Amino acid sequence: MIYNSDCLEVMKELADASIDMIYLDPPFYSQKKHSLANSKGKKYEFSDIWTSLNQYLDFMRVRITEMKRILKQNGSIFLHCDTSASHYLRILLDDIFGQNNFRSEIIWSYKRWSNSRKGLLPAHQTIFYYTKGKSYKFNRILRNYSATTNIDQILQERERNKTGKSVYKRDEFGKIVAAKEKKGVPISDVWEIPFLNPKAKERTGYPTQKPIELLERIIKISTDEGDCVLDPFCGSGTTLVSAKLLGRKYIGIDINKDAVDISQKRLEEPYKTKSVLLQVGEDAYKTKTEEELSILKQFDCEIVQRNKGIDALLRKHYFNRPVAVKIQRAHESFFEAVNLLNNASIKKGCSYGILITYETKRSDQYSIPSNIIIINRYSAQIEMELKERVISVIKQAASE
Amino acid sequence: MIYNSDCLEVMKELADASIDMIYLDPPFYSQKKHSLANSKGKKYEFSDIWTSLNQYLDFMRVRITEMKRILKQNGSIFLHCDTSASHYLRILLDDIFGQNNFRSEIIWSYKRWSNSRKGLLPAHQTIFYYTKGKSYKFNRILRNYSATTNIDQILQERERNKTGKSVYKRDEFGKIVAAKEKKGVPISDVWEIPFLNPKAKERTGYPTQKPIELLERIIKISTDEGDCVLDPFCGSGTTLVSAKLLGRKYIGIDINKDAVDISQKRLEEPYKTKSVLLQVGEDAYKTKTEEELSILKQFDCEIVQRNKGIDALLRKHYFNRPVAVKIQRAHESFFEAVNLLNNASIKKGCSYGILITYETKRSDQYSIPSNIIIINRYSAQIEMELKERVISVIKQAASE
DNA sequence: TATAGTATTGAATCCGAGC
DNA sequence: CGCTCGGATTCAATACTAT
Numbered sequence: 038m039i040y041n042s043d044c045l046e047v048m049k050e051l052a053d054a055s056i057d058m059i060y061l062d063p064p065f066y067s068q069k070k071h072s073l074a075n076s077k078g079k080k081y082e083f084s085d086i087w088t089s090l091n092q093y094l095d096f097m098r099v100r101i102t103e104m105k106r107i108l109k110q111n112g113s114i115f116l117h118c119d120t121s122a123s124h125y126l127r128i129l130l131d132d133i134f135g136q137n138n139f140r141s142e143i144i145w146s147y148k149r150w151s152n153s154r155k156g157l158l159p160a161h162q163t164i165f166y167y168t169k170g171k172s173y174k175f176n177r178i179l180r181n182y183s184a185t186t187n188i189d190q191i192l193q194e195r196e197r198n199k200t201g202k203s204v205y206k207r208d209e210f211g212k213i214v215a216a217k218e219k220k221g222v223p224i225s226d227v228w229e230i231p232f233l234n235p236k237a238k239e240r241t242g243y244p245t246q247k248p249i250e251l252l253e254r255i256i257k258i259s260t261d262e263g264d265c266v267l268d269p270f271c272g273s274g275t276t277l278v279s280a281k282l283l284g285r286k287y288i289g290i291d292i293n294k295d296a297v298d299i300s301q302k303r304l305e306e307p308y309k310t311k312s313v314l315l316q317v318g319e320d321a322y323k324t325k326t327e328e329e330l331s332i333l334k335q336f337d338c339e340i341v342q343r344n345k346g347i348d349a350l351l352r353k354h355y356f357n358r359p360v361a362v363k364i365q366r367a368h369e370s371f372f373e374a375v376n377l378l379n380n381a382s383i384k385k386g387c388s389y390g391i392l393i394t395y396e397t398k399r400s401d402q403y404s405i406p407s408n409i410i411i412i413n414r415y416s417a418q419i420e421m422e423l424k425e426r427v428i429s430v431i432k433q434a435a436s437e
Numbered sequence: 438m439i440y441n442s443d444c445l446e447v448m449k450e451l452a453d454a455s456i457d458m459i460y461l462d463p464p465f466y467s468q469k470k471h472s473l474a475n476s477k478g479k480k481y482e483f484s485d486i487w488t489s490l491n492q493y494l495d496f497m498r499v500r501i502t503e504m505k506r507i508l509k510q511n512g513s514i515f516l517h518c519d520t521s522a523s524h525y526l527r528i529l530l531d532d533i534f535g536q537n538n539f540r541s542e543i544i545w546s547y548k549r550w551s552n553s554r555k556g557l558l559p560a561h562q563t564i565f566y567y568t569k570g571k572s573y574k575f576n577r578i579l580r581n582y583s584a585t586t587n588i589d590q591i592l593q594e595r596e597r598n599k600t601g602k603s604v605y606k607r608d609e610f611g612k613i614v615a616a617k618e619k620k621g622v623p624i625s626d627v628w629e630i631p632f633l634n635p636k637a638k639e640r641t642g643y644p645t646q647k648p649i650e651l652l653e654r655i656i657k658i659s660t661d662e663g664d665c666v667l668d669p670f671c672g673s674g675t676t677l678v679s680a681k682l683l684g685r686k687y688i689g690i691d692i693n694k695d696a697v698d699i700s701q702k703r704l705e706e707p708y709k710t711k712s713v714l715l716q717v718g719e720d721a722y723k724t725k726t727e728e729e730l731s732i733l734k735q736f737d738c739e740i741v742q743r744n745k746g747i748d749a750l751l752r753k754h755y756f757n758r759p760v761a762v763k764i765q766r767a768h769e770s771f772f773e774a775v776n777l778l779n780n781a782s783i784k785k786g787c788s789y790g791i792l793i794t795y796e797t798k799r800s801d802q803y804s805i806p807s808n809i810i811i812i813n814r815y816s817a818q819i820e821m822e823l824k825e826r827v828i829s830v831i832k833q834a835a836s837e
Numbered sequence: 838t839a840t841a842g843t844a845t846t847g848a849a850t851c852c853g854a855g856c
Numbered sequence: 857c858g859c860t861c862g863g864a865t866t867c868a869a870t871a872c873t874a875t
Contacts, residue, residue, distance in 0.1 A: 335728070353618065856861105
C-alpha cells in the first residue's frame with residue numbers, strides 16, 4: 038500500500054503496535070535542493086530547505102514519536118541520515134526511544150566517482166538502529182570470509198613455532214594460512230555496498246535513491262516473512278520493492294506525487310540490478326596474483342585491470358605519454374609477452390612499455406622493439422649473479 | 438615534549454595560534470546508563486537533557502575551547518569518539534568551531550573477532566575533523582583507481598558534445614586526445630585500518646592504543662614537516678611516535694604518570710619500541726615495512742626480524758651456506774648498507790650477501806667486497822633505462 | 838556463448854563569469 | 857563582496873560491442 042500524503046496523517050490512522058519495522062530516509066537538513074532529470078527529460082525535485090534547525094527537529098520529533106506508537110513491542114526502527122544533522126537526530130532518537138534501545142550505528146560505505154574537493158571524499162552514510170524495547174527481533178546474517186580477499190591479520194590461523202612462540206601459521210610455501218570459519222561470521226555495523234551507479238538499470242531517476250541491497254539487509258535482520266514494513270518517506274520506493282522481493286508486507290508514504298507514481302510502477306515489476314560487483318565481489322575484477330601485485334607495488338603506478346597487454350601505467354609520463362608495465366605470466370612465452378605489451382602500448386598511445394620477465398638470458402634481443410624495455414625479476418637477476426660466482430669459483434679451483 | 442598534568446593547565450601556558458594540529462582521544466563518557474530526562478515539549482536546548490552528562494561535557498567544553506585558542510588559523514582538530522557520546526561531542530564541536538568548519542566524519546573501520554552477541558558487531562569508530570577556519574591546510578593522500586575502472590578512462594580525455602553527452606575527446610583529425618598525468622584517487626572518509634590485535638593490546642596494557650597507521654594518516658593530511666602536533670590526552674603516545682616518525686614537532690599531555698612514562702620511552706627510540714619496550718607487536722609498525730615486505734615476498738626466502746644487516750635469508754644455500762638479503766633503507770647511505778650487510782653476513786656465516794639498493798649509478802663499485810651482490814630496485818632500473826632513451830632521443834633530435 | 842575490451846552516465850565539486 | 861549559474865572535471869560501475 039502506498040499513500041500520497043504527509044506521513045504524519047497516515048500514521049495517525051494506523052493502530053498501535055501494528056508495524057514490525059520502520060525504515061526512514063527523511064529529508065536531510067542539508068539546505069539543498071535535490072533535483073534530477075531522468076533520460077526522458079522528466080525532472081524530479083524536492084527541497085531540504087528549512088527555516089531553522091529547530092523547525093526541522095520539531096517536524097521530525099512529532100513523526101518519530103508517532104512511529105514509536107505504531108511499532109510492535111519487538112519492532113525496530115532504522116533512521117538513515119547524512120552527516121549534516123545526524124547528531125541532532127540521534128539525540129532525538131535517544132530521547133524518544135531511550136538510550137538503552139540504541140542498537141547500532143550502521144555505516145553504509147561505498148566507493149564513488151571522485152571530485153576536486155579539498156578534503157576527504159565523503160563515502161559513507163549513517164543509519165541509526167533502535168528498537169522499541171529490550172526484547173527485539175534480530176536475524177543474523179552470516180558472511181564467509183573469502184579465501185582470496187585480503188586476509189586480515191585477525192583471520193589468520195595461528196600456531197606455536199619451535200620456540201613455543203605463537204605465530205601466524207604459514208604453509209610450506211611461506212604463505213599465510215587463513216583461519217577456518219565454518220558457519221561464517223556475523224556481519225558488522227560497517228556495510229560496504231556499491232552506490233547506485235549512474236548506469237544502473239535499477240535507477241529510477243528519483244534523487245537519493247538507495248540500492249536494493251542495502252534495504253534487503255535491513256529487512257532481513259529485523260523482520261521475518263509476512264511481517265509488515267513501513268517507509269514513511271518512501272521516495273522512489275526501494276524499501277517497498279525490497280520488502281516485496283523478500284515476501285514482507287509493506288506500507289509506503291510520500292508527500293510527493295512523483296515519488297508515489299514511481300514507487301507504484303516499480304512495484305508492478307520489481308527489478309533488482311544484477312550487479313556483477315555485488316554478485317562476485319570486487320575480487321572478480323582483480324586478476325593479478327599477490328606476487329604480481331607485490332611487484333607492481335614497487336612502482337609509482339596505476340594498476341590496470343582487464344587488459345592482457347598492460348598491468349599498470351607509470352604515473353609519470355615520458356614524452357607526454359604514459360608508460361605501460363607488464364609482468365610476464367607463467368603461461369606466456371617471452372615473445373608472446375613482448376607482443377602483447379607492444380600491441381597494447383601502441384594502441385593506447387604509450388611511449389614505452391616495460392616488461393618484467395622471468396628469465397635472464399636473451400640472446401635474441403635484437404628482435405625486441407625499441408620502445409620495449411626488458412627488466413628481469415630480482416630472483417632471476419640474483420640467480421644469474423650467483424651462478425656466475427659459482428662458475429668462477431669452480432674455474433679458479435680447477436685452475437689451481 | 439611530554440607533560441604529566443591536566444591538559445587544561447598546560448594549554449593555558451601555550452601561546453595563541455601556535456599549534457598546527459590537535460588530535461584527541463579523550464576519556465569517553467562510558468557510564469552506561471545516563472538516565473536522560475524526557476524533555477517533552479522542551480525546545481532543543483540540549484543542556485537541560487544533559488543533567489547527567491553535564492559534568493563531562495563541561496569538562497570537555499573548557500578544554501576544547503582552549504584548544505581552539507592555541508590552534509593556528511589554518512589548523513585542524515581531530516576528535517576521536519566512540520559511539521556512546523559522539524553525538525554530544527559533535528554538538529560541542531559545532532558550537533565551538535562552528536558548523537561551517539566541520540570537514541569530515543572519518544570512519545575508522547576494522548575487522549574483529551565475532552562474539553555471540555545478538556545484533557551487529559561494532560566494527561568502527563568515529564573521528565570528527567574540524568578546522569579553525571575556512572582556509573586550512575590539507576594534503577591529499579592518493580590511492581589507486583578502483584579495480585572496476587577501465588584503462589581508457591585513465592588514458593583518455595573527456596568532453597561534453599553539443600547535446601551535452603559526455604564523450605571521449607578527439608582532436609580535429611578524429612584522433613583520441615590523451616589525458617594528462619594522473620596522480621591517483623584521493624582517499625575517502627572511510628578508513629579501513631586493522632585494529633591492534635588482542636595480543637598486542639594485552640601486552641601494552643594500554644587498551645585505547647591506536648594503530649600508528651591511523652595517526653600517520655591524520656598527521657599527513659593536516660600537517661607538513663616541521664609543524665607542531667598536540668595530543669592533550671596522549672595515552673601511550675602513538676600520536677607522538679607517529680609525529681616523530683614523520684618529522685613533526687609534538688607536544689603530549691597526559692594526567693596519568695604511567696602513560697607519560699611509556700610515551701617517553703617509546704619516543705626515545707620509536708623503531709626499537711616494537712621489539713623491546715612495549716612489545717606492541719609488529720602489526721603496529723606494519724606500514725613501515727610493507728614496501729620492504731613486498732620486495733622480500735618475491736624471493737624464496739625466510740624473513741629475518743630484528744637484524745640491522747639482514748632482512749632475509751634465501752632458502753637455497755650456496756656452498757653449503759645461506760645467502761643474506763638486505764634492503765637499503767631510506768636513511769642509510771649506500772656504504773652504510775654495504776657494511777651492515779657485509780658484517781652481518783660474515784658474522785652469520787653467509788656465503789654471499791645481496792643488497793637491494795635505491796640508486797643505480799655506482800662508479801666506485803671496486804670497493805665493494807666480492808661476496809656482496811648489488812641489485813638495483815626495479816624503479817631505479819627503469820628510471821635509468823628511461824633516462825637513457827630520453828637522452829638518446831634528445832641527442833638524435835639535436836643532430837638533425 | 839563467454840569474455841575481453843569500450844563507451845557511457847551523472848553526482849559532487851571547483852572555478853570563473855555575471856550581477 | 858556575496859550570490860547564483862553554467863562549464864569543466866572527476867571516476868565507479870554499469871551497458872554495450874567486438875572477438
